[in-house]
Amino acid sequence: MLEVKGLHAFYGESHVLHDLNLTVPAGGRVALIGRNGAGKSTLLKSLMGAGPTIQGDIRWEGRSLGTIAPYARARLGIAFVPEDRRILGNLTVFENLKIARNHALSRPMATPEETLEQFPLLGPLKDRLGGVLSGGQQQLLALARAAISNPRLLLLDEPTEGLAPVIVEGMVDDVQRICGSGCALLLCEQSLWFSRRCTDCVHVIDSGRLVFSGAWKEFDAAKGIRERHIGI
Numbered sequence: 611m612l613e614v615k616g617l618h619a620f621y622g623e624s625h626v627l628h629d630l631n632l633t634v635p636a637g638g639r640v641a642l643i644g645r646n647g648a649g650k651s652t653l654l655k656s657l658m659g660a661g662p663t664i665q666g667d668i669r670w671e672g673r674s675l676g677t678i679a680p681y682a683r684a685r686l687g688i689a690f691v692p693e694d695r696r697i698l699g700n701l702t703v704f705e706n707l708k709i710a711r712n713h714a715l716s717r718p719m720a721t722p723e724e725t726l727e728q729f730p731l732l733g734p735l736k737d738r739l740g741g742v743l744s745g746g747q748q749q750l751l752a753l754a755r756a757a758i759s760n761p762r763l764l765l766l767d768e769p770t771e772g773l774a775p776v777i778v779e780g781m782v783d784d785v786q787r788i789c790g791s792g793c794a795l796l797l798c799e800q801s802l803w804f805s806r807r808c809t810d811c812v813h814v815i816d817s818g819r820l821v822f823s824g825a826w827k828e829f830d831a832a833k834g835i836r837e838r839h840i841g842i
């Protein structure tokens with residue numbers, strides 16, 4: 611279980627997240643939605659210990675993450691797919707997957723070959739350089755790279771941004787398959803359609819503060835949340 615208590619995040623003097631509290635239960639699927647600049651990426655970076663300075667407590671499976679380095683958080687089972695995907699452009703698809711296995715993990719991991727079978731659209735591209743893939747192909751590779759280490763928590767930052775609807779539809783199945791093995795999900799998104807299909811409950815963030823938390827049914831019943839805080 612991931613527990614975030616009283617989290618504040620800063621870039622230098624700039625105070626971006628204000629007293630955030632949220633939980634992702636073991637195997638749970640949670641969305642965080644909000645406008646551009648609301649603080650979604652900053653939360654995920656804070657969870658990975660990668661970027662902002664933070665105050666407050668972040669606990670993963672009962673253990674405070676404190677100053678644990680990002681690579682060590684990955685070894686604890688937290689996989690992060692950042693908004694810019696961070697595909698290694700000079701390596702092939704296969705090599706990108708292979709390199710993702712180089713963590714000293716104690717739990718079983720998939721092989722690149724097995725992972726390519728789970729992501730059949732990537733199979734024919736396995737010898738292609740990451741840098742020449744389309745945005746949708748890169749996003750699939752980023753997901754596959756996260757899946758290979760058999761994570762217990764997947765942090766996804768706006769995976770649908772800029773992608774064609776047909777790719778986004780397929781990605782719902784990919785995310786559900788990864789999470790089907792008990793992996794929890796914290797999905798930051800602007801797409802309500804995608805978020806609903808991948809998660810059970812939703813938090814809304816506006817100017818670094820959570821302004822709504824609940825099940826999707828409650829979100830639908832909460833008048834004005836969309837108009838005031840999301841703008842869609």
Ligand SMILES: Nc1ncnc2c1ncn2[C@@H]1O[C@H](COP(=O)(O)OP(=O)(O)OP(=O)(O)O)[C@@H](O)[C@H]1O
Pocket residue numbers: 621624626644645646647648649650651652653693768
């Ligand atoms: N490295 C940084 N240094 C200073 N300010 C930053 C930095 N990164 C983000 N910010 C600011 O922090 C606030 C939150 O940004 P963040 O990227 O977390 O928002 P977001 O909800 O993920 O939106 P987007 O979808 O545009 O990425 C914004 O005002 C942004 O300008």
